Amino acid sequence: MSTIEQNLQDVRARIATVAHNCARSPQEVTLLAVSKTKPVSAIEEAIAAGQYAFGENYVQEGVDKIHYFANNAHSTDLEWHFIGPLQSNKSRLVAENFAWCHTVDRLKIAQRLSTQRPAAMAALNILIQVNISDEQSKSGIALTELPALAASISELPNLSLRGLMAIPAPESDYQRQLVVFEQMNQAFLTLKASYPQIDTLSMGMTDDMAAAISAGSTLVRIGTAIFGTRA
Numbered sequence: 001m002s003t004i005e006q007n008l009q010d011v012r013a014r015i016a017t018v019a020h021n022c023a024r025s026p027q028e029v030t031l032l033a034v035s036k037t038k039p040v041s042a043i044e045e046a047i048a049a050g051q052y053a054f055g056e057n058y059v060q061e062g063v064d065k066i067h068y069f070a071n072n073a074h075s076t077d078l079e080w081h082f083i084g085p086l087q088s089n090k091s092r093l094v095a096e097n098f099a100w101c102h103t104v105d106r107l108k109i110a111q112r113l114s115t116q117r118p119a120a121m122a123a124l125n126i127l128i129q130v131n132i133s134d135e136q137s138k139s140g141i142a143l144t145e146l147p148a149l150a151a152s153i154s155e156l157p158n159l160s161l162r163g164l165m166a167i168p169a170p171e172s173d174y175q176r177q178l179v180v181f182e183q184m185n186q187a188f189l190t191l192k193a194s195y196p197q198i199d200t201l202s203m204g205m206t207d208d209m210a211a212a213i214s215a216g217s218t219l220v221r222i223g224t225a226i227f228g229t230r231a
């Protein structure tokens, strides 16, 4: 068994354990394998181990990988998520190549993605990024801005608003991780009450996935625990 296959089994087992411990079904939690900076050979190993959803942070690197895997035996099963900061001048590449974008934090970029999404493709799935605790980060909106931005994005054709994403400030204490993730889950549930298609709460990485799942995450973004540390 390859290291990546073993790591994937371990991560899936951790998700299942945490889910069971908080009376959730493991099926409610999607595992997104974050393959940024990793070679296509690593992704090939993950695909061989049954992993089909991948997250990429850098537009060109992600597009190169999407093109590389377009002829893979599992290409129709593969689902590519853009999870990095998005600049306006790169929005077209995201609109034309990815199935999901997790980092929408302003209307202008959403409008561009909607305009640039090819008609032949399914709607681009959108998550609004919330800056829940990381004052240093310029990415993400404040929760107070969420109702207005969600209302505007939900009107755009070619996009499907699916939920929220957050990258909290690094925090090693489990209880403090939990407090922040629970704030996100409250915002998610409130939004869901207004928009029936909302079903995705993207939060939790290698070091805080347990707290994220306990607080209600439906999608964890895991890089290091699957592919090893990055250079």
Ligand SMILES: *Cc1c(COP(=O)(O)O)cnc(C)c1O
Residues within 6 Å of the ligand: 034, 036, 057, 083, 084, 167, 205, 206, 207, 221, 222, 223, 224, 225
């Ligand atoms: C790199 C990255 C991840 C994965 O982080 P790990 O700690 O390696 O699991 C998840 N989400 C985003 C937005 C990232 O940039």
